[in-house]
Amino acid sequence: MLRIPGMPLLPGTLFRDVGKSHYPKPQSLLNFQGISMLSDRQQPSPVDPSGAVVDISCPPVGAASIYPPHSGPRLPPWLAYDKKVLCFRAYFKQTLQEVFHAPYLVRKVKIYYYLEDGTLEIFEPKVENSGIVQGCVLHRQRVPKAPPCDNEFMSMIDLNVDTTVMIFDRQYHITDCDQFTRDFLNRRGITVADPVPCPIDPSESVRNRGAVRAYNPPEKKHPFAQFLKYDRQILKFYAYWDDRTEFGDVRKLEVSYYLSDDTIEIKEAHVRNSGRDGPSLFLKRGRLMREFEGMNLPGQNTPVTLLNVLGTNMRNVRYCVDPLNTGNKEVLYYNERDLQIGTVLNVYGRAVVITDMDPFTKQYYRDRFGIDDFSTVPVPTRSDDCTEYRPGERVLPPYNGWGSYEDSMGNCLSVEPKPPRADFKKFIKFDRYVLRFGAKMLSTIKENCDRIFVISYYLSEDTIQIQEVAVRNSGFLGGEFMKRTRVELPGQEKFSSKMPQYYMAHNFYINATMAIKDFIFHIVSADEYTLMYMEHHPDQFLHANVTKIMEKIRGVLQPRMAEFLSACLPDCADLESKHDIFITYESFKGAMIGIMGNNISDHEIITLCRHFSAEQSPKQTCSREHVRAAAHLELKRALWNARDDLMEHLHHINPTNRPFLSEAKVRSTLRGCRLPFSLELIDQIFSILNRNECGEIEVCDLMNFIDVSCGKGCSMPPVNHAFELCPKIPFLHKGRMINFSCFLRSLDLPMGMRSLQAHEATNVGDDVNGPLFDDEKIKVASPTS
Numbered sequence: 001m002l003r004i005p006g007m008p009l010l011p012g013t014l015f016r017d018v019g020k021s022h023y024p025k026p027q028s029l030l031n032f033q034g035i036s037m038l039s040d041r042q043q044p045s046p047v048d049p050s051g052a053v054v055d056i057s058c059p060p061v062g063a064a065s066i067y068p069p070h071s072g073p074r075l076p077p078w079l080a081y082d083k084k085v086l087c088f089r090a091y092f093k094q095t096l097q098e099v100f101h102a103p104y105l106v107r108k109v110k111i112y113y114y115l116e117d118g119t120l121e122i123f124e125p126k127v128e129n130s131g132i133v134q135g136c137v138l139h140r141q142r143v144p145k146a147p148p149c150d151n152e153f154m155s156m157i158d159l160n161v162d163t164t165v166m167i168f169d170r171q172y173h174i175t176d177c178d179q180f181t182r183d184f185l186n187r188r189g190i191t192v193a194d195p196v197p198c199p200i201d202p203s204e205s206v207r208n209r210g211a212v213r214a215y216n217p218p219e220k221k222h223p224f225a226q227f228l229k230y231d232r233q234i235l236k237f238y239a240y241w242d243d244r245t246e247f248g249d250v251r252k253l254e255v256s257y258y259l260s261d262d263t264i265e266i267k268e269a270h271v272r273n274s275g276r277d278g279p280s281l282f283l284k285r286g287r288l289m290r291e292f293e294g295m296n297l298p299g300q301n302t303p304v305t306l307l308n309v310l311g312t313n314m315r316n317v318r319y320c321v322d323p324l325n326t327g328n329k330e331v332l333y334y335n336e337r338d339l340q341i342g343t344v345l346n347v348y349g350r351a352v353v354i355t356d357m358d359p360f361t362k363q364y365y366r367d368r369f370g371i372d373d374f375s376t377v378p379v380p381t382r383s384d385d386c387t388e389y390r391p392g393e394r395v396l397p398p399y400n401g402w403g404s405y406e407d408s409m410g411n412c413l414s415v416e417p418k419p420p421r422a423d424f425k426k427f428i429k430f431d432r433y434v435l436r437f438g439a440k441m442l443s444t445i446k447e448n449c450d451r452i453f454v455i456s457y458y459l460s461e462d463t464i465q466i467q468e469v470a471v472r473n474s475g476f477l478g479g480e481f482m483k484r485t486r487v488e489l490p491g492q493e494k495f496s497s498k499m500p501q502y503y504m505a506h507n508f509y510i511n512a513t514m515a516i517k518d519f520i521f522h523i524v525s526a527d528e529y530t531l532m533y534m535e536h537h538p539d540q541f542l543h544a545n546v547t548k549i550m551e552k553i554r555g556v557l558q559p560r561m562a563e564f565l566s567a568c569l570p571d572c573a574d575l576e577s578k579h580d581i582f583i584t585y586e587s588f589k590g591a592m593i594g595i596m597g598n599n600i601s602d603h604e605i606i607t608l609c610r611h612f613s614a615e616q617s618p619k620q621t622c623s624r625e626h627v628r629a630a631a632h633l634e635l636k637r638a639l640w641n642a643r644d645d646l647m648e649h650l651h652h653i654n655p656t657n658r659p660f661l662s663e664a665k666v667r668s669t670l671r672g673c674r675l676p677f678s679l680e681l682i683d684q685i686f687s688i689l690n691r692n693e694c695g696e697i698e699v700c701d702l703m704n705f706i707d708v709s710c711g712k713g714c715s716m717p718p719v720n721h722a723f724e725l726c727p728k729i730p731f732l733h734k735g736r737m738i739n740f741s742c743f744l745r746s747l748d749l750p751m752g753m754r755s756l757q758a759h760e761a762t763n764v765g766d767d768v769n770g771p772l773f774d775d776e777k778i779k780v781a782s783p784t785s
Contacts, residue, residue: 081115102203230259238356430459438525509543510603543603567591581740609735622726629716638676660696680721
């Protein structure tokens, strides 16, 4: 573009050079000795300062360098050491708790040191079927040294062969390095030791021994030899199938087990005049599976597994058969060891109970297995299931296991199945009401007993969710342990016409033990919201009902009051003269458990301690210095410099210069002048400003508060004004100290100190004619405000 000299840079004063055809871009990099570097030479301006037009076609004059000759900077590290990495081989030991013969696990890693920026990266090569999470152990970053040198970062001087380095509380022993690293360190004058052998992994040795031990070929069975030995030898059992439904009956059966090929045949023994006729075959002769999961679809059960099938028509088809038969599930069948009197056979979903056997079968089991007890099992009859007739009561069929019980009940009540209705009023009332309890698992495995769980009970749907708290180096990842669902109470019959009972809110309390999904949990704690909710609803939670608890304690402590007082207060001789009596939670709990034992739970003791607590929550106040530092920080971050405009606006809304203004006017002023304050920060500023008797804010105090020039520099990092500046933390120490005088006054029982003092005087040989408190009630002054 051509510019007219002496004219401002405005539209119409610039003209395009029609003859120009080359538009080079400005050069920012300089190629020096084959290396691209940043050019430090200044380009001349295309316009002369006097206003004369400079000929653009003329080459520019080279400007001098900003550095003196032979004193410019050397190559930066990111260019000199680009793509140069030091590689070390190391290992660390991880302690194992679940393996008896392997106390630790040796994990081999590679340590990469990047010379361009001094960062470290640790990578563990993946090993198949290792059972642990492998890959990147430490992301690329600068690593501080171990204390007391934690203010420095690790360099290549700290890394060498046959040395141990501490990286984030984990010791890595370096055993070897690659050839480039060895040559690089030797050229720098660092001596590199010879490679060190890596120790043997005990867990790998245990696995290898287990693999060798497991390689014992199973005993081979020869079908033809078995046929020749046990031909025409049949074990005969008598059994029944309980089919007592609305039109069913108890079906008597005869089970025949053929020893020649381990097959089972079941026939039905029709009772005379039973109304049943036709073939008596109940199960065709064949091998009977132990577990039945349903009939296989056509083509699902095949003798071989095909890996690849190629071809489009039936003639030109090529396939590859899997010789290992991958994915084939082992099927277990019944044998003569499983057939005994009282055994329940799963005959494709029908429970067949064996009641007796013939003499040949008894002799076979006596000779083969040494069994002498052949007590028969009684066979039930139809008369055992007779119940009285109840008109008007509808009996639903038993639950079949498909879907939930409500879905099955809906299919029985109407022809058109409808989804079960949810309690919408309960959902609206208790939405987002969650009771959370801390629990531990009771198990025979030691590691499971150390796991920590959080059980959440949702009051809107009566569902339970269990989360596991991740503990470092515990071997458990943590997270969701059980999805949110309703859990049935244990000990119920699953396939029954009765509606199952589920865990409700009143089943949860501290020191409760419950079975959830075949796991046993012991509740050990609860959060503050849960305790407050249970205390506010004592009619639903008996363990949080202070009235019921006091009635139970009053009945137990009435004959043993003196023993209870001596356990709580050892020096209780001058009890009436004391104004207030306070004891700790541990003393109160120990005395209660010593007197009542298992008749009182931990939750009831906690409820009493919280009810008669002598502790009060501190008053929530904001620090003026912290709030002012946060306000100045926001003003400096937003570069706010409109204090004069704010004073002008205050003078506009307050022409008489009143020293105090209402909070609404001050708030609208701060929002209108766009001060960079959030709503939470404005509320906290208003809480610490000076006010008059009417609650109005002092204007002079506000202007001095936001004046950045007259105060010290901001020394406060950015914080969350809603939670961190003036935290509203709930009072979590309620119940640590108990007002024992209030508890005794609410208990309203005579102290009964006669027998205790007589016993003590007898032991020490003193006179027992001192003050007696046998029938007197305790007199304690009410606590002052």
